[in-house]
Amino acid sequence: xxxxxxxxxxxxxxxxxxxxxxxxxxxxxxxxxxxxxxxxxxxxxxxxxxxxxxxxxxxxxxxxxxxxxxxxxxxxxxxxxxxxxxxxxxxxxxxxxxxxxxxxxxxxxxxxxxxxxxxxxxxxxxxxxxxxxxxxxxxxxxxxxxxxxxxxxxxxxxxxxxxxxxxxxxxxxxxxxxxxxxxxxxxxxxxxxxxxxxxxxxxxxxxxxxxxxxxxxxxxxxxxxxxxxxxxxxxxxxxxxxxxxxxxxxxxxxxxxxxxxxxxxxxxxxxxxxxxxxxxxxxxxxxxxxxxxxxxxxxxxxxxxxxxxxxxx
Amino acid sequence: xxxxxxxxxxxxxxxxxxxxxxxxxxxxxxxxxxxxxxxxxxxxxxxxxxxxxxxxxxxxxxxxxxxxxxxxxxxxxxxxxxxxxxxxxxxxxxxxxxxxxxxxxxxxxxxxxxxxxxxxxxxxxxxxxxxxxxxxxxxxxxxxxxxxxxxxxxxxxxxxxxxxxxxxxxxxxxxxxxxxxxxxxxxxxxxxxxxxxxxxxxxxxxxxxxxxxxxxxxxxxxxxxxxxxxxxxxxxxxxxxxxxxxxx
Numbered sequence: 151x152x153x154x155x156x157x158x159x160x161x162x163x164x165x166x167x168x169x170x171x172x173x174x175x176x177x178x179x180x181x182x183x184x185x186x187x188x189x190x191x192x193x194x195x196x197x198x199x200x201x202x203x204x205x206x207x208x209x210x211x212x213x214x215x216x217x218x219x220x221x222x223x224x225x226x227x228x229x230x231x232x233x234x235x236x237x238x239x240x241x242x243x244x245x246x247x248x249x250x251x252x253x254x255x256x257x258x259x260x261x262x263x264x265x266x267x268x269x270x271x272x273x274x275x276x277x278x279x280x281x282x283x284x285x286x287x288x289x290x291x292x293x294x295x296x297x298x299x300x301x302x303x304x305x306x307x308x309x310x311x312x313x314x315x316x317x318x319x320x321x322x323x324x325x326x327x328x329x330x331x332x333x334x335x336x337x338x339x340x341x342x343x344x345x346x347x348x349x350x351x352x353x354x355x356x357x358x359x360x361x362x363x364x365x366x367x368x369x370x371x372x373x374x375x376x377x378x379x380x381x382x383x384x385x386x387x388x389x390x391x392x393x394x395x396x397x398x399x400x401x402x403x404x405x406x407x408x409x410x411x412x413x414x415x416x417x418x419x420x421x422x423x424x425x426x427x428x429x430x431x432x433x434x435x436x437x438x439x440x441x442x443x444x445x446x447x448x449x450x451x452x453x454x455x456x457x458x459x460x461x462x463x
Numbered sequence: 464x465x466x467x468x469x470x471x472x473x474x475x476x477x478x479x480x481x482x483x484x485x486x487x488x489x490x491x492x493x494x495x496x497x498x499x500x501x502x503x504x505x506x507x508x509x510x511x512x513x514x515x516x517x518x519x520x521x522x523x524x525x526x527x528x529x530x531x532x533x534x535x536x537x538x539x540x541x542x543x544x545x546x547x548x549x550x551x552x553x554x555x556x557x558x559x560x561x562x563x564x565x566x567x568x569x570x571x572x573x574x575x576x577x578x579x580x581x582x583x584x585x586x587x588x589x590x591x592x593x594x595x596x597x598x599x600x601x602x603x604x605x606x607x608x609x610x611x612x613x614x615x616x617x618x619x620x621x622x623x624x625x626x627x628x629x630x631x632x633x634x635x636x637x638x639x640x641x642x643x644x645x646x647x648x649x650x651x652x653x654x655x656x657x658x659x660x661x662x663x664x665x666x667x668x669x670x671x672x673x674x675x676x677x678x679x680x681x682x683x684x685x686x687x688x689x690x691x692x693x694x695x696x697x698x699x700x701x702x703x704x705x706x707x708x709x710x711x
Contacts, residue, residue: 212536219489222505321710326706441561442497
């Protein structure tokens with residue numbers, strides 16, 4: 151069979167909504183795109199543990215502490231499934247982690263913003279997880295089987311996190327003046343970075359067309375961003391807070407909310423490593439990895455000793 | 464807070480020890496040596512946090528019945544100072560490296576298992592129920608931490624050295640677990656030899672041994688702590704202290 155034939159069969163499967171499985175033939179670019187996207191997603195979960203982990207020791211009640219710890223633990227679990235899904239494409243977890251630490255692999259830029267108050271825990275749950283869900287619900291139907299199945303599980307937990315985040319903000323919104331100010335300030339800081347999570351505009355996005363054809367993505371960045379704005383613009387009314395965008399307005403003709411222009415200079419700055427916490431986040435990951443080196447070595451040495459002993463017995 | 468009833472102090476002692484070691488373990492979250500172990504230590508954090516909440520809620524209920532007060536799990540956790548906390552000194556010691564973190568958990572969990580087995584037979588049904596529920600979790604904590612003690616003790620030269628250092632550092636804080644406070648309701652002396660046998664067996668398998676130095680620190684159970692606790696509480700309690708009376 152020629153390469154052309156293989157490609158035709160592959161595209162036919164995609165068109166018929168048949169999932170691509172690890173042992174199936176796939177174009178090298180499809181494999182690479184999936185590795186890039188799944189590992190980037192896994193790294194985002196792992197790096198994303200840092201800004202929220204930042205508030206575990208200071209959570210304001212035991213209940214909130216337990217919710218936050220469980221949430222950060224869920225993210226570690228998501229990272230684990232996603233690394234496993236990416237491994238089915240022939241890359242090792244060690245390699246992916248090295249790529250993260252060397253700066254070769256990316257993670258979601260949103261986690262390069264600092265968490266400055268308790269309200270940020272709510273805002274991250276509501277806005278950041280909310281934006282992530284838009285993307286992830288779509289990914290439950292992505293064409294690569296292991297990724298789609300991992301996403302089904304992840305989505306269930308993410309929706310739960312979003313509700314918890316909203317609930318945390320709702321309590322603040324009904325609280326004292328200081329709490330309301332904390333809530334509004336967190337929304338102000340997280341709103342625009344959340345919109346940036348959907349990536350560049352469709353007209354500027356380099357990876358979009360092929361990914362749509364291969365059904366890795368099923369909606370464009372701009373479509374997903376619009377869905378998100380429409381959802382949040384309604385939900386914020388329940389909080390009695392405002393979104394920091396004077397241009398946000400319901401457009402009766404489009405049946406969508408119009409919204410203002412994203413600061414793309416800021417977006418590209420953060421992507422290129424100049425966000426408030428890029429260095430801090432990567433340093434924290436590298437430090438955990440370096441400090442864990444002796445632990446991993448000891449675990450391997452012990453496992454080998456045990457193997458030798460049982461072989462000798 | 465009226466703590467004339469010693470039973471209330473005992474409940475707070477149990478709650479405080481679980482909370483403070485949970486607070487310490489929580490610091491590892493997102494910084495663990497391996498992703499799977501990050502998840503494991505976070506799981507243990509959640510279990511211990513859950514235990515402390517059960518004990519605080521029960522203590523609050525008993526206190527309120529006795530004194531007509533309006534304590535909650537959060538007033539007890541967030542509005543008492545260093546001298547009021549009755550946790551073991553062991554629980555508040557810094558995480559140090561992974562060897563120190565897992566050894567602290569091992570020494571504490573082995574003790575908790577024995578204590579909670581006794582408490583699960585208490586005439587106080589509520590206390591017995593909390594102990595019973597916790598025991599299932601503690602069994603896993605003992606297993607997980609024992610395996611790490613063995614793995615690191617019998618791993619590489621470096622891990623062995625680190626384990627020796629961890630045990631030397633932590634050992635003088637283990638005696639307090641068996642020193643009776645006025646409020647203790649269990650004969651701790653009975654638990655000591657069982658605990659020591661269990662710990663020694665694991666250490667032996669890990670090619671480690673109990674340190675020769677047998678001096679033991681104490682004070683935590685009566686509220687005289689190390690310098691570490693003040694900082695831990697300052698961080699943990701800051702929002703509740705800054706915004707008194709706020710709902711979260």
